[in-house]
Amino acid sequence: MKLRVRATPNARQSEIxxxxxxxxAGKILRVRIAAAPVDGQANAALRDFLAKSLGLPKSKVVxxxxxxxxxxxxxxxxxTTLP
Known part of the structure; x- marks a missing residue:
């Protein structure tokens, strides 16, 4: 299933x-990520945060x-149950 996300990096804390x-595009999930958008750090942090929030292993969020x-x-x- 496709999950469209609008990410905002450099937030105080990661949150949905x-x-x-x-x-x-239809429905888009807005997420704030604490990581900086440097060398893929924010993408990795976003993937990890989504996996944790959805109760999935990191390898299942691509x-x-x-x-x-x-x-x-x-x-x-x-x-997958979405927030």
């Missing part, structure tokens, strides 16, 4: 803000698109 509607963008697409297992 909630869902927003995008006319083109970044598919958006490595250098705020808007990212992750692949998570079908049937």
């Amino acid at each position: 803000i909630g869902w927003e509607d995008d006319p083109q 970044l598919e698109k958006g490595g250098s963008s705020r808007f990212k697409t992750f692949e998570v297992p079908d049937g």
Whole structure:
């Protein structure tokens, strides 16, 4: 299942803000990440945070698109309960 995320790096703490509607992309999960967007640190921290929040192993949360963008697409297992 595809999970669209809008990431905001350099936050005080990592947290899920909630869902927003995008006319083109549909539902997008807004997440703040404490890591800086340097050398993939924020992407790794986001993946780890999503895995922990969803109760999944890190290997099951795969970044598919958006490595250098705020808007990212992750692949998570079908049937995953989303926040």
